[in-house]
Amino acid sequence: MKFTIKRTAFLNRLADVQRAISSRTTIPILTGIKIIADRDGLTLTGSDSDISIEAFIPIEEESNQLEIEETGAIVLQARFFNEIVRKLPEETMTVEVLDRFQTSITSASASFTINGIDANNYPHLPVIDENESFHLPVNLFKQVINQTVIAASSHESRPILTGINIVIENEQLLAVATDSHRLSQRVIPLSMTPEQAQKTYNVVIPAKSLIELAKTLEDTAETIEMMVTENQVLFKTENLYFYSRLLEGRYPDTNRLIPDQTATSVEFDAHTLLGSIERASLLSHEGKNNVVKLSVNPDRIKISGNSPEVGNVEEEVAFKSMTGESIDLSFNPDYMKDALRAFGQMDIKVKFTSPVRPFILVPAAEGKEFIQLITPVRTF
Amino acid sequence: MKFTIKRTAFLNRLADVQRAISSRTTIPILTGIKIIADRDGLTLTGSDSDISIEAFIPIEEESNQLEIEETGAIVLQARFFNEIVRKLPEETMTVEVLDRFQTSITSASASFTINGIDANNYPHLPVIDENESFHLPVNLFKQVINQTVIAASSHESRPILTGINIVIENEQLLAVATDSHRLSQRVIPLSMTPEQAQKTYNVVIPAKSLIELAKTLEDTAETIEMMVTENQVLFKTENLYFYSRLLEGRYPDTNRLIPDQTATSVEFDAHTLLGSIERASLLSHEGKNNVVKLSVNPDRIKISGNSPEVGNVEEEVAFKSMTGESIDLSFNPDYMKDALRAFGQMDIKVKFTSPVRPFILVPAAEGKEFIQLITPVRTF
Numbered sequence: 001m002k003f004t005i006k007r008t009a010f011l012n013r014l015a016d017v018q019r020a021i022s023s024r025t026t027i028p029i030l031t032g033i034k035i036i037a038d039r040d041g042l043t044l045t046g047s048d049s050d051i052s053i054e055a056f057i058p059i060e061e062e063s064n065q066l067e068i069e070e071t072g073a074i075v076l077q078a079r080f081f082n083e084i085v086r087k088l089p090e091e092t093m094t095v096e097v098l099d100r101f102q103t104s105i106t107s108a109s110a111s112f113t114i115n116g117i118d119a120n121n122y123p124h125l126p127v128i129d130e131n132e133s134f135h136l137p138v139n140l141f142k143q144v145i146n147q148t149v150i151a152a153s154s155h156e157s158r159p160i161l162t163g164i165n166i167v168i169e170n171e172q173l174l175a176v177a178t179d180s181h182r183l184s185q186r187v188i189p190l191s192m193t194p195e196q197a198q199k200t201y202n203v204v205i206p207a208k209s210l211i212e213l214a215k216t217l218e219d220t221a222e223t224i225e226m227m228v229t230e231n232q233v234l235f236k237t238e239n240l241y242f243y244s245r246l247l248e249g250r251y252p253d254t255n256r257l258i259p260d261q262t263a264t265s266v267e268f269d270a271h272t273l274l275g276s277i278e279r280a281s282l283l284s285h286e287g288k289n290n291v292v293k294l295s296v297n298p299d300r301i302k303i304s305g306n307s308p309e310v311g312n313v314e315e316e317v318a319f320k321s322m323t324g325e326s327i328d329l330s331f332n333p334d335y336m337k338d339a340l341r342a343f344g345q346m347d348i349k350v351k352f353t354s355p356v357r358p359f360i361l362v363p364a365a366e367g368k369e370f371i372q373l374i375t376p377v378r379t380f
Numbered sequence: 381m382k383f384t385i386k387r388t389a390f391l392n393r394l395a396d397v398q399r400a401i402s403s404r405t406t407i408p409i410l411t412g413i414k415i416i417a418d419r420d421g422l423t424l425t426g427s428d429s430d431i432s433i434e435a436f437i438p439i440e441e442e443s444n445q446l447e448i449e450e451t452g453a454i455v456l457q458a459r460f461f462n463e464i465v466r467k468l469p470e471e472t473m474t475v476e477v478l479d480r481f482q483t484s485i486t487s488a489s490a491s492f493t494i495n496g497i498d499a500n501n502y503p504h505l506p507v508i509d510e511n512e513s514f515h516l517p518v519n520l521f522k523q524v525i526n527q528t529v530i531a532a533s534s535h536e537s538r539p540i541l542t543g544i545n546i547v548i549e550n551e552q553l554l555a556v557a558t559d560s561h562r563l564s565q566r567v568i569p570l571s572m573t574p575e576q577a578q579k580t581y582n583v584v585i586p587a588k589s590l591i592e593l594a595k596t597l598e599d600t601a602e603t604i605e606m607m608v609t610e611n612q613v614l615f616k617t618e619n620l621y622f623y624s625r626l627l628e629g630r631y632p633d634t635n636r637l638i639p640d641q642t643a644t645s646v647e648f649d650a651h652t653l654l655g656s657i658e659r660a661s662l663l664s665h666e667g668k669n670n671v672v673k674l675s676v677n678p679d680r681i682k683i684s685g686n687s688p689e690v691g692n693v694e695e696e697v698a699f700k701s702m703t704g705e706s707i708d709l710s711f712n713p714d715y716m717k718d719a720l721r722a723f724g725q726m727d728i729k730v731k732f733t734s735p736v737r738p739f740i741l742v743p744a745a746e747g748k749e750f751i752q753l754i755t756p757v758r759t760f
Contacts, residue, residue, distance in 0.1 A: 080666070080690060087659050102691070109698075110659050114691030279467050279490050286460070310460060311482070311494030318489075 001037045001072025002096040005057070006065040007088060007107070010042075013055040014082055016240060017046035019212045020053040021078045027123070032075040034122045035095070037068045045125070046078060047243075051209050052125050053216065054241040065092060073119035074103055081105075084112050125243060126232045133236075134196050135223040136173065137188075144175045144186045145214045147370065150338040152207035153179035163204035165251040171197050176254050177207065182335045183254055183358075183373040184342065201228050204251050209244035216242060258373060259358060262351040264296055264324035267364050268317070270348045274340040276317045280305035281333035283313045291330045291377045296352070298322060305333070320347060320364075329355040329376045339372040381417045381452025382476040385437070386445040387468060387487070390422075393435040394462055396620060397426035399592050400433040401458045407503075412455040414502045415475070417448050425505070426458060427623075431589050432505050433596065434621040445472060453499035454483055461485075464492050505623060506612045513616075514576050515603040516553065517568075524555045524566045525594045527750065530718040532587035533559035543584035545631040551577050556634050557587065562715045563634055563738075563753040564722065581608050584631050589624035596622060638753060639738060642731040644676055644704035647744050648697070650728045654720040656697045660685035661713035663693045671710040671757045676732070678702060685713070700727060700744075709735040710759045719752040 017033060025031060025048050034045040041058040059066050074097045085093065088107035096104045101116040145164075153161035158180075167174045171192050176185040213235055217224065225236040228246075235242040280292040280303045287307035295302040301319050306312035329352065339361050340348075347364035361372040397413060405411060405428050414425040421438040439446050454477045465473065468487035476484045481496040525544075533541035538560075547554045551572050556565040593615055597604065605616040608626075615622040660672040660683045667687035675682040681699050686692035709732065719741050720728075727744035741752040 077690070080662070083662050084659075087655075087662060089655055089659075110656070110693065110695040112659075112663070112691060112693045115689070275467070275469055276490070279464075279469075279492075282460070282463055282467060283492070309495070310457070311492060313490065313492045315490040 001035070001074055002070040002094070003037050003042065003066065003068045004092055004094045005042070005067075006063070007085060007091055007093050009057065009064040009066075010093070011082075011085055013042075013044055013057050013239075014085065016055045016216050017044045017053045018078055018082060019216060020046040020048055020051045022048040023079065025049070029075060029117055029121055029123070031077060031079070032117055032122070033078040033081060034073065034075045034119055036073040036119065038071050039068065041066060041068075045122070047123065047125070049123070050206065050245050051212055052241075052243040054125065054243075056239040058239065070096075072097055074101060075117040075119050075122050076103060076114065080114070084114070125241075126229070126234075128227050128229050128232060128234045128243075130227060133225045133227040134168070134190065134192055136190065136226055138217050138221045138224050138237075139219065140188050141173075141224060142214045142217055144173070144188055145210045147186050147342045148175045148177040148184045149207045149211055150177075150342055151179060151182050151184035151372070152177040155179075160204060160247055160249040160251055162208070163206050163247040163251070164210055165202070165204050165254070167200070167202045169200040176251075178252070178254055178257070178373075181332070181375050182339070183257060183371075184339070185254065185258075185371045185373075187369045202251075203228055203233060204247040204249070205233055205244055206247060213242050213244070216240060257358065258360065258371060259351075259353045261353050262324065263354065264322070264327045264352040266296060266301065266322045266350050267320040268348055268350065269320065269345075270340050270343040271345050272318055273348075274337060276303050276315050277333050277336050277340065279315060280313055281337065283307045283310060284333055286310045289377070289379075290332055290334065291379060292333045292336075293328065293330045293379070295328045296322065297326045324352075327352050327355060329359070330379045331374055331376045335374045339374060342372065343370075381415070381454055382450040382474070383417050383422065383446065383448045384472055384474045385422070385447075386443070387465060387471055387473050389437065389444040389446075390473070391462075391465055393422075393424055393437050393619075394465065396435045396596050397424045397433045398458055398462060399596060400426040400428055400431045402428040403459065405429070409455060409497055409501055409503070411458060412497055412502070413458040413461060414453065414455050414499055416453040416499065418451050419448070421446060421448075425502070427503065427505070429503070430586060430625050431592055432621075432623040434505065434623075436619040438619065450476075452477055454481060455497040455499050455502050456483060456494065460494070464494070505621075506609070506614075508607050508609050508612060508614045508623075510607060513605045513607040514548070514570065514572055516570065516606055518597055518601045518604050518617075519599065520568050521553075521604065522594050522597055524553070524568055525590045527566050527722045528555045528557040528564045529587045529591055530557075530722055531559060531562050531564035531752070532557040535559075540584060540627055540629040540631055542588075543586050543627040543631070544590055545582070545584050545634070547580070547582045549580040556631075558632070558634055558637070558753075561712070561755050562719070563637060563751075564719070565634070565638075565751045565753075567749045582631075583608055583613060584627040584629070585613055585624055586627060593622050593624070596620060637738065638740065638751060639731075639733045641733050642704065643734065644702070644707045644732040646676060646681065646702045646730050647700040648728055648730065649700065649725075650720050650723040651725050652698055653728075654717060656683050656695050657713050657716050657720065659695060660693055661717065663687045663690060664713055666690045669757070669759075670712055670714065671759060672713045672716075673708065673710045673759070675708045676702065677706045704732075707732050707735060709739070709756045711739075711754055711756045715754045719754060722752065723750075 036043040090108040093107040103116040105112040227234045283305040292305040304314040352359040358375045416423040424435045470488040473487040483496040485492040607614045663685040672685040684694040732739040
């Protein structure tokens with residue numbers, strides 16, 4: 001194998017693939033990056049066996065300045081190879097496999113020779129039937145990911161809760177995550193062929209995979225293709241394939257958790273409320289119980305936090321409107337901060353049923369497309 | 381004590397003082413910041429007992445929007461207080477000491493009440509005789525600090541080597557640091573009164589103190605005043621006092637370490653050489669012995685590094701001129717990188733005497749004002 005390429009073009013793709021590579025893997029060859037040179041271009045592959053990423057650098061794209069003198073394949077230690085490429089002196093670089101998988105990387109007068117591994121030993125990626133695919137709008141799907149992963153569990157005690165449950169049916173995609181203290185659910189419409197609209201998919205994708213996927217998705221891409229098999233999902237853009245394993249098991253029925261009654265409803269500017277919660281949480285973080293107290297009355301909404309060792313904070317929060325009964329309750333401010341940040345700058349409604357039952361946050365412009373739920377903390 | 385102030389003005393000064401505050405101190409009150417309000421303004425003090433910083437916010441500077449309603453003093457937990465001030469909702473804030481050192485911090489409708497400590501319990505700062513002072517040019521002195529601290533030792537086995545030896549005599553300031561493997565020395569001229577020029581100062585200031593000092597020095601200030609007592613040094617700009625303890629003991633005589641003969645001299649562009657060393661060190665870092673090899677011949681200068689597990693790198697380095705004998709030697713590339721970065725973008729000369737004796741780096745434009753020395757590593 002021997003090729004010459006523009007260093008920056010190569011580095012961008014290397015960075016994409018590197019997201020899948022973990023230095024903590026127990027399979028030594030997976031600390032490496034697989035490079036295949038064929039007549040169409042270069043294929044780079046990285047994997048931690050949960051996530052695999054394959055990036056393609058086409059020879060026909062002139063800006064890559066890619067020339068392949070000899071086809072072939074090699075696996076090179078990823079972290080190290082990346083550092084070398086980043087530090088090379090010239091705009092272009094040449095990679096050549098020599099005897100016994102030794103690989104030379106040259107640029108101007110600098111010449112590295114590093115030990116490679118036979119690419120035949122690299123694990124095969126899952127084969128996914130490309131017939132069963134549908135398109136997702138990139139920007140909207142990134143939003144779905146960022147808005148739901150916050151509520152996924154980070155504890156392995158119930159592995160299924162570390163994933164996002166994605167249900168596709170009736171020409172819409174529903175994503176939901178819960179760590180059993182809070183929940184985030186988002187729905188987006190999909191455009192599908194009549195045939196696709198007939199089918200239903202229900203999968204649980206590790207939140208970690210989706211977080212990495214969101215990072216690799218360029219905003220320039222308009223749509224991404226999604227394909228599902230029994231235990232794998234593949235997301236595909238023009239030159240990037242992103243594989244993730246699926247979580248096994250049944251995702252809990254979250255629908256019954258969302259209250260359908262409202263005793264009290266308050267409309268806030270999400271950003272203003274976030275500022276108040278951040279201040280209150282400064283003190284709650286110092287205490288044993290990380291809770292802040294919200295006190296809702298028709299004429300006055302108050303947030304307070306306290307820590308016996310440090311002191312207390314109290315603030316009157318500006319709100320847009322309030323309907324229903326007065327209510328006092330306590331909650332974990334970190335859940336509230338995550339939820340409010342996911343809304344960004346918009347008006348929201350917070351709907352309470354009772355001090356001990358979950359309350360929900362929804363966009364003030366109603367609709368069911370985005371719901372966040374938080375369970376209060378009993379303090380009495 | 382009660383005052384109102386523009387939050388951003390307060391935060392800037394708070395950040396300066398916070399540099400001196402360590403959360404790892406064994407003296408609880410030193411995790412706090414002392415605030416004194418008097419008729420002239422606010423004085424903030426932070427200290428970790430090695431370094432103490434005092435910042436003054438004058439009432440007469442209108443941009444501070446400082447109003448003092450009641451004079452007084454308090455000590456508040458620094459990290460926490462800083463976070464509160466940063467998160468307050470409005471442009472101005474009010475601090476008021478209530479009963480039993482409880483202190484309220486209010487801004488718009490947000491109101492914090494935190495536990496303070498009696499300011500009388502705060503340790504006193506050293507008293508330094510301000511008569512014996514002289515002026516240092518700020519920009520040049522920052523350069524001196526940044527160019528010498530790199531060679532100071534970070535090991536406490538010989539505490540004196542963790543400091544910078546500063547010698548002021550004959551209207552010049554000499555700063556030198558060495559960890560016994562390398563050395564960095566810088567000399568700058570001082571403008572002094574005839575009376576000052578008579579005196580000699582020879583002190584060892586902890587490198588850590590000087591690093592913090594360099595960070596607090598604003599480039600807008602032209603000169604800084606330096607005052608020395610038996611065991612303390614004070615650096616003083618208009619509204620900032622920076623105290624550091626001095627290291628006790630005799631600094632070794634470094635003059636005899638600097639070779640006065642040259643067998644081989646090579647002129648490089650410092651930046652180009654740095655690039656080559658960085659590449660070579662990628663491989664040396666992987667090996668047990670972190671060394672790279674330099675091979676100097678009249679027609680060719682080569683740098684190489686290798687690690688049996690990973691591979692090797694070899695590079696021909698561009699140089700401007702070379703005089704003297706051919707020489708091969710090995711050294712720690714990290715020392716070389718630090719040294720070259722301290723020169724920045726300029727032409728330098730590297731002067732060798734023998735493969736086992738220290739070599740030096742100086743600006744190509746000669747002069748003795750800046751010398752860096754590195755001891756080679758014996759590899760045979």
